[in-house]
Amino acid sequence: MTTGRANLRAAQPTVALFDWSQLLEDFLDNIGVSFEAFCREMTGGWMFGYVEALQSAGVRVSLYCVSGRVGEPQRFTHRKTGAEICVLPAPVLYRRLRGRVLNPYAKTIEEAVGNVGEVERLFYGTAKALMTYFSTPLIHLARELRRDGCRALLCQDYEHGRFDCCVLMGRLTGLPVYATFQGGEAPQRLVEIPLRHLAIRLCAGLIIPTRGERKRVCETYKVQARNIGEIFNPVEAGARVTVDERRAARESLGVGENARVAVWHGRVDFRRKGLDVLLDAWGRVCRERDGSERLLMIVGTGNDAEELRAKLAEMNLRNVHWADEYINDRAVLRRYLAAADIYVFPSRHEGFPVAPLEAMACGLPLVAADAQGISDILEGGEKSGGVIVPPGCVGAFASELKRLLGDEELSRKFGERARLRIEESFSPAVVGAQLRRFLLSQ
Numbered sequence: 001m002t003t004g005r006a007n008l009r010a011a012q013p014t015v016a017l018f019d020w021s022q023l024l025e026d027f028l029d030n031i032g033v034s035f036e037a038f039c040r041e042m043t044g045g046w047m048f049g050y051v052e053a054l055q056s057a058g059v060r061v062s063l064y065c066v067s068g069r070v071g072e073p074q075r076f077t078h079r080k081t082g083a084e085i086c087v088l089p090a091p092v093l094y095r096r097l098r099g100r101v102l103n104p105y106a107k108t109i110e111e112a113v114g115n116v117g118e119v120e121r122l123f124y125g126t127a128k129a130l131m132t133y134f135s136t137p138l139i140h141l142a143r144e145l146r147r148d149g150c151r152a153l154l155c156q157d158y159e160h161g162r163f164d165c166c167v168l169m170g171r172l173t174g175l176p177v178y179a180t181f182q183g184g185e186a187p188q189r190l191v192e193i194p195l196r197h198l199a200i201r202l203c204a205g206l207i208i209p210t211r212g213e214r215k216r217v218c219e220t221y222k223v224q225a226r227n228i229g230e231i232f233n234p235v236e237a238g239a240r241v242t243v244d245e246r247r248a249a250r251e252s253l254g255v256g257e258n259a260r261v262a263v264w265h266g267r268v269d270f271r272r273k274g275l276d277v278l279l280d281a282w283g284r285v286c287r288e289r290d291g292s293e294r295l296l297m298i299v300g301t302g303n304d305a306e307e308l309r310a311k312l313a314e315m316n317l318r319n320v321h322w323a324d325e326y327i328n329d330r331a332v333l334r335r336y337l338a339a340a341d342i343y344v345f346p347s348r349h350e351g352f353p354v355a356p357l358e359a360m361a362c363g364l365p366l367v368a369a370d371a372q373g374i375s376d377i378l379e380g381g382e383k384s385g386g387v388i389v390p391p392g393c394v395g396a397f398a399s400e401l402k403r404l405l406g407d408e409e410l411s412r413k414f415g416e417r418a419r420l421r422i423e424e425s426f427s428p429a430v431v432g433a434q435l436r437r438f439l440l441s442q
Contacts, residue, residue, distance in 0.1 A: 012058060012059060012060040013058075013059055013060065013151045013440055014059070014060040014061070014062060014148050014149050014150045014151060015054055015059050015060070015061055015062075015150065015151060015152050015153075015154060015439055015440070016061075016062045016063075016064050016145055016148060016150045016152070016153045016154065017047060017050055017051065017061060017062070017063050017064065017154050017156070018064045018065075018153060018154065018155045018156060018162065018166065019047065019063070019064065019065040019066075019156055020155065020156035020157045020160050020162060020182070021065065021066075022066065022090075022094075022104055022105075022131060022132060022135040022162075023066055023067055023068050023090060023098075023135070024038075024065040024066065024067050024087065025067060025068065025069060026105070030267070030302055030303055031267060031300075031301060031302060031326035032301055032325065032326055033326055033328060035067075037328055038328075039076050039077065039078055039079060039085060040079050041079075041080075041328040041329055042078070042080075042328050043080055043081075043328065043329070043330045044235075044330055044333070044354065044358065045354055046156060046180070046182055046233060046354060047063060047156070048078075048080075048081060049233055049234045049235060049236075049354060049428070050154070050180075050233075050234065050435070051063070051078070051081045051083045052081060052234065052236060052428045052432075053234035053428040053429075053431040053432035053435055054432055054435055054436065055081065055082075055083075055432070056428045056429050056432040057429075057432035057433050057435065057436040058436070059432070059435075059436055059439075059440070061081075061083045062083065062084045062085075062086055062148045062150065063078065063083055063084070063085045063086065064085075064086050064088065064141065064144070064145075065085070065086075065087055065088070066087075066088050066089075066090050066135055066136065066137065067087050067088070067089065067090065068089075068090045068094075068095055068098065070087050070088075070089045071089055072089055073086060073087065073088050073089065073140055073143075073144050074086075074087045075087075084148070086144050086148070088137050088140045088141060088144065089137060089140065090135060090137065091134060091135070091136075091137050093134050094131065094134040094135045097127050097131060097134065098131075100113060100124070100127075101113055101124060101127055101128055101131065104128055104131040104132075106128075109121050109124055109125050109128065112124065112128055126191075129189040129191055129192070130161070130191065131161075132160055132161030132162055133161040133162075133164065133165055135161075135162065136161075136162050136165045136166070138165055138166075138168075138169045141166070141169060142169055142172075142173050145173075145175060146173075150175065151176075151439075151440055152175070152176045152177070152178060152204070152439045152440065153166055153170060153175055153176070153177045153178070154177075154178045154179065154180065154207075154439065155177065155178070155179040155180070156179070156180060156182055157179060157180065157181065157182045157183070157351070158179035158180070158181065158196075158199070158200060158203070158206055159181075159186055159196070161192065161195075163177075163179045163199055163203075164192075164195045164196060164198075164199040167198075167199040167202050167203045168199075170203075170204075171202060176203075176204035176205075176439075177203050177204055178203060178204050178205050178206065178207065178438075178439060179203065179206055179207070180206070180207040180208075181206070181207065181208045181209065181210065181213050181351055181352060182351040182352060183349065183350055183351020183352070183372065186216075186220070196221075197221055200217070200221040200223060201221065201222075201223075204227075205227045205228065205229060205438065205439075206223065206227065206228050206229070207228075207229040207231050207435075207438065208228050208229070208230065209230065209231060209232045209233060209352045209373065209376060210352060210372055210373045210375075210376045211375075211376060212372065212375075213372065214228055214230070229434070229435075229438040231431060231434045231435060231438065232352070232376075232377075232425060232426050232431060233352050233354055233357065233426070233431070234426055234427065234428045234430075234431035234432065235354060235357040235358055235360075235361055235422060235426050235427075235428075236361070236427070236428055237361045237419070237422050237423050237426075237427060238334070238361060238362075240363060240419065241334075241337075241338045241362050241363050245338050246338050246339065249335045249336070249338040249339040250339045252335060253297075253321075253335065253336070253339050255295060255339050256293055256295075258293060259293040259294065259295050260292055260293065260294050260295075260341050260342075260405045260406075260408075261294075261295045261296075261297060261339060261340045261341050261342070262282075262294075262295070262296050262297070262340065262341070262342045262343070262344050262367075262401065262405065263296075263297040263298075263299065263336055263337060263339070263340035263342070263343055263344070263359070263364075264278060264296075264297070264298050264299070264300075264343070264344050264345065264346075264355075265298075265299035265300050265327065265333065265336065265337075265355055265358075265359075266299075266300045266355045267300055267301075267302040267326070268300050268301050268302035268303070268304050268305050268308050269302055269303065269304055270304035270307045270308055270311075271304075271348065272347065272348055272349050273346070273347050273348075274346030274347045274348050274369055274371075274391070274392070275298070275304075275308055275311075275346065276311065277346040277348075277369070277392055277393075277394055277397055278296075278298075278344055278346040278397070279311055279312070279315060279317070279320075280394045280398075281346070281394050281397040281398035281401055282296050282317065282320065282398075282401070283315055283317060284394065284395075284398040284402075285398050285401055285402050285405065286317065286319060288402065292405075292406075293319075294319055294405060295319050295320075295321060296317075296319065296320045296321070296344075297320075297321045297322075297323070297336060297339070297340065298320065298321070298322045298323070299322075299323045299325075299327060299333070299336050300323070300324075300325075300326060300327070301324050301325055301326050302326075305324060308322070309322075309324075323336070333358065334362060337358065337359055337362040337364060338362060340359075340364055341364070341404075341405070341408070341411055342364060342365055342366075342367060342401070342404050342405060342411055343356060343359035343360070343364040343365065343366050343367070344366075344367050344368075344397075344401065345359075345366055345367070345368040345369065345371075345374070346368075346369045346391075346397060347368075347369055347371040347391070348369065348371060348391045348392060349371055349372065350371040350372050350373050350374070351372060351373065352372070352373040352376075353371070353373055353374070353377075356368060356374070356377060356386075357377065357422060357426055359418075360377075360385055360386075360418035360419060360421060360422045361419065361422045361426075362419075363415040363416065363418065363419045364415055364418060365385050365386055365387075365404060365411050365414030365415045365417075365418055366378060366385060366386030366387070366414075366418065367386065367387055367389070367397065367400045367401050367404060368386055368387070368388055368389070369388070369389055369390070369391040369392070369393075369397065370388045370389065370390055370391055371391055374388055375388060377421075378421075379421075382414065382417075383417060384417060384418065384421045385414045385415060385416075385417035385418025385419070385420075385421055386414060386418060387400045387403075387404070387414075
């Protein structure tokens with residue numbers, strides 16, 4: 001590194017982003033992505049959206065995650081952003097527990113460890129509840145944050161044991177700790193509730209983009225409004241999709257020039273993401289034949305891929321194309337979005353979703369269920385480029401989907417509004433400046 005670049009790096013304030021996954025491989029294995037591909041190809045999402053936004057505001061970013069596959073802290077570089085990735089080793093106690101609690105994210109003890117007796121059930125239930133706390137190597141974390149010269153630590157989600165641990169470490173080391181809202185569920189276990197109240201009271205601040213969640217946090221945790229940053233997740237709008245790009249995208253995907261196309265992309269979590277609602281709604285739309293060619297593209301994979309496959313086989317829908325893979329390359333994802341006319345978002349539960357923002361940036365109108373964050377993204381509804389329907393309501397979803405598929409001029413007008421909404425409120429430059437002020441001015 002030249003002296004000039006070294007001085008520039010030293011002059012830039014550094015913020016650390018900490019992934020919420022107990023182990024990074026839990027997330028990557030679920031979507032079929034290797035760690036090498038993560039470093040080389042991964043873009044978008046919460047993590048890299050924040051990286052790009054902060055970098056646009058002159059902030060250096062270090063990414064932190066935990067792995068059961070390393071024995072000491074290791075450093076890597078994310079190729080597309082230049083951000084440094086620090087991989088911390090999982091603590092010994094966590095590794096031992098993980099050898100038995102194979103799925104610490106499971107809803108029930110049976111799903112986590114199988115059928116066990118009452119005494120074992122009590123033990124493993126307690127262990128499962130505490131694993132989010134045991135997964136964070138605080139001593140390693142404190143040392144590496146000091147090595148990076150971090151001015152602040154931003155956790156991915158505050159409804160998580162890792163956030164509680166980081167706040168404790170921050171108080172001991174004098175480092176301000178913040179967190180964002182990305183959809184974590186409020187604590188149900190007795191051990192979490194008092195710790196979460198304490199952590200939220202002691203943290204430096206929270207970033208919460210949705211009105212409903214801000215209200216809940218203020219009422220539940222008695223947080224002062226001045227300690228909450230009303231900042232959206234960033235998304236890069238990029239260039240507008242041209243007629244030629246749309247034609248080329250369709251040709252590459254084998255989509256007819258005159259077809260009306262709806263698209264969804266993301267992690268296949270069948271019920272949570274409302275994919276059952278989407279397929280039932282699509283079935284209704286396709287039963288009402290009007291002579292037009294229609295296609296639904298589903299892009300993504302995940303733990304519930306087999307459930308999606310079974311549903312598709314059961315319904316025998318011929319005009320559904322499923323790309324059963326997690327798309328890392330933003331250019332490839334853009335090709336799918338560029339080929340579509342409408343974006344569908346049937347989720348039952350979300351934090352602040354990035355997928356519809358990526359679609360709106362490509363000029364796609366939305367048909368979206370009223371999950372957390374959607375009313376904030378589509379503020380004003382149709383004025384922001386989409387329509388909102390009740391979660392889980394197949395009839396309403398099918399009706400609005402049919403309306404936009406059948407009216408090319410209306411869907412084009414909504415798509416222009418969606419693109420403008422992204423440019424004005426979600427661009428990395430806008431969000432980055434807001435993040436820098438919130439994280440570094442206190």
